[in-house]
Amino acid sequence: MLSFDVLVIGGGGAGMRAAIEAARAHECSVALLTKAHPLRSTTGCTGGGINAVLNSADPDDTVEKYIKDTIVGGDYLNDQDAVEFFASQAASAVKELDRFGVPFFRDETGRIAQSRGGGASAPRVCWTLGHAIAHSLYEQYLRYEIYDLSDVFLLDLTVENGRLQGVIALNIQTGTVFPIAAKAVVMATGGAGRIYWQRTTDPVDCTGDGLAICLKAGIALKDTEFVQFHPTALAATGILLSEAARGAGAYLLNRDGERFMSRYEPEKMELATRDAISTAIETEIREGRGYGTGAGAHVMLDLRHIDRGILQDKLKQVYDAAVKFEGLDPSESLLPIRPACHYMMGGIDVVDFKTCTTSIPGLFAAGECACVSVQGANRLGGNALSEVVVFGKTAGAAAAAYAKSQLVSDHASLQDGVSCWQLRFASVRARQSGISLTKIRERLAACMWENVGISRNARSLQVALDTICELKQDYESVEIGDSQQRGNSAFVHYLEVGNLLDIAYAVTLGALSRRESRGCHQRSDFPARDDANFLKHTLISKIDGDFHVNYRPVSITKYLPTERKP
Structure with missing residues (x-):
């Protein structure tokens, strides 16, 4: 029987970062189980950058401003102590990625270039692609003696008398069902956007496997009702057009050619939070100011006023997606867009943000499958990758420390x-x-x-x-x-x-x-x-096949809820 100190489930950014950190703990055997190759993860699909306070573009930006932006953007459902921890760790996480070799865009002084994302009071989105982060993490992953279990599907967690024993898995290629003993397990299986199937920006394998299996094992799912719809997905396919487009100055237009965000968020306009823009787009469509009807209804994203060089460099993902999947040159044509499911704020209930521990000792969770909760009721653009690397590292370190304290159990x-x-x-x-x-x-x-x-x-x-x-x-x-x-x-x-x-x-x-x-x-x-x-x-x-609803208070340390104004 395969047996490891730490078993990481999921090969995206959070999973690889957790495995790397656990492997750094000497005398700790680590394996990574994933149903697809790690480079086919959601992390590799993201194109909007990663948030941190680096002061490249704004010397007056502070971690405290970042904390407040995240809490206000999350409509005060964030656990504020968790947000404080997260925001304080983000800069070191980005700098570590820089050392790993992630090719960030640079400003004229050579510093990591930063732009302002939706809902942010300062430019703190560090420009790079998730594809680059995934490849750089994979290079680090290959440096360590991490046992690779690719093309393996997680079937079940095994818990006996409240103690984690390991997992049951299926080797997809051979069809063999086999056990894996583990002292600690890190769940990092990503989101479940495919509950909407075509109307999502998620890869086809984002089917909520880790969430469902934890739910079956007795772990609660937290804040599942908070599903973020990205406002700018291509109308026909659901393929994401990054938030970086709006950060670079793109306009949203209805069929009258009006920048309609002036009616909903007159100060922030296209840089309002994702939930506000998605709601505005659907309102425009519902009230007859969109293009088309039914499932094909949409509004337009206008990038024609943005320099072609910027489109083909900093907005390359947006440019390529428009050309390849819509046959449109965004420097010349309007792009048809409509919201699509993009991210789940809710997930596996994490009870200690400093370790990413769940209610089952030895089981940790990180990334989109987890609810820490730092995103609250709405995630700011750029915070997903930050959460991936901050809490992936946190979970990996905590899992390794836990495993060292445990004895081998009966299997x-x-x-x-x-x-x-x-x-x-x-x-x-x-x-x-x-x-x-x-x-x-x-x-x-x-x-x-x-x-x-x-x-x-x-x-x-x-x-x-x-x-x-x-x-x-x-x-x-x-x-x-x-x-x-x-x-x-x-x-x-x-x-x-x-x-x-x-x-x-x-x-x-x-x-x-x-x-x-x-x-x-x-x-x-x-x-x-x-x-x-x-x-x-x-x-x-x-419990016994029946679903139950309970509640837990939000942790408020400093910012009392106020009305979120346009």
Whole structure:
């Protein structure tokens, strides 16, 4: 049986950073398990830069301003002590990436160039691509003796008497179900944007696997109702156009050619927070000032006034996406855009931000799958990559320290888990008839976009819950259409859709229970923020198959909630 001191699940930025930090702890065996190659992660898809206070562009910027911006942008649902820790660590994390070889854009003095992102009071977005960060982290990852478990799918966590034993996994290539013993596990599996399937900027494998498996193991999911919709995704494909475009001066136009943000955020305009802009775009479309109708409705992003050199250099991702996927040159043409699911503020409940510990000793979580909570009800652009590297490092160090204090435990429960999963794998493969998995997935996505999208209400959310329950029943009779043991990607996708159903239910239940509008959670039947009743975290748990809702107070250290004004 494979056995490690630290097992990291997920090969994105947070997972690689955690594995690197754990491997730096001498006499600590480390493995990284991922269902795809690490360079195919969401981190490698990001193009908006990473936040830190470096004072390159503004010598008067401070960590305290960064803290306040993050809290105000998160509509005061952030745990403020966690934000203080996060903001104070971000600069050292960026400087470390610089030493790792990440190619940041530079200003005329050679310092890391910075620009102002949405919701920020100062320029603190450090210009680089997530692709570059992922490659630089991978180079560091290869330096250490980290056992590679790529093309392996996580099936289950094994916990006995409140103590973590390890995990059950599936080797996708061979079809072998096998146990992995571990003293400590770091969950870094990314988000679950594919609950909306096509209307997301996430890669196709962002199916909430780690969240669903932790939920099954008894760990609560926190603030799942807070799903951020990025305002500028290409209307036809959902492919992201980075926030850097608006940071460089792009305009948002309705069909009348009006910069409509003047009606919603007259001071910040296109640099308002993502939730504010997404809501404004959907309002323009709903009130008839957008282009097109139905699923094809959109507004326009205008970059024609921006120098072509800037477009092809600092905004290369935006430029290339427009040319390759829309056939449009952004220096000459308007780009059709509409919001798409981009990021989940909620996730696995982290109970100690200084270690990224969960409610199960030895299980840690970092990155988008975790809720620390530093993002609150709405994430600022540039804060995702900052969170990835800050808390990836934090979780890796804490996991290594925990593992050193533990003795090897009995692994009988791991072997029992393998037998159960072998039977399930064989049973699902053997089905000769049943319901189409694709139809379940597509119906789920349509239900979530229509009922649990940017604007929600009690009626739409109840429709969604009822639909998801029906889909869960249908899921029990799915035929995957592939009886092979080796390379059975149909079975993997079957598991992914099952995970999406659980996460979709948790998102919807949290949204129905939170009877207010806050950040990116907008209720048309409760349009006001309600600090008296809902300045608290939502905790969704699953016990014996039933979902339950509880709450926990927000940690407030300095900034009392005030109205978030345009």
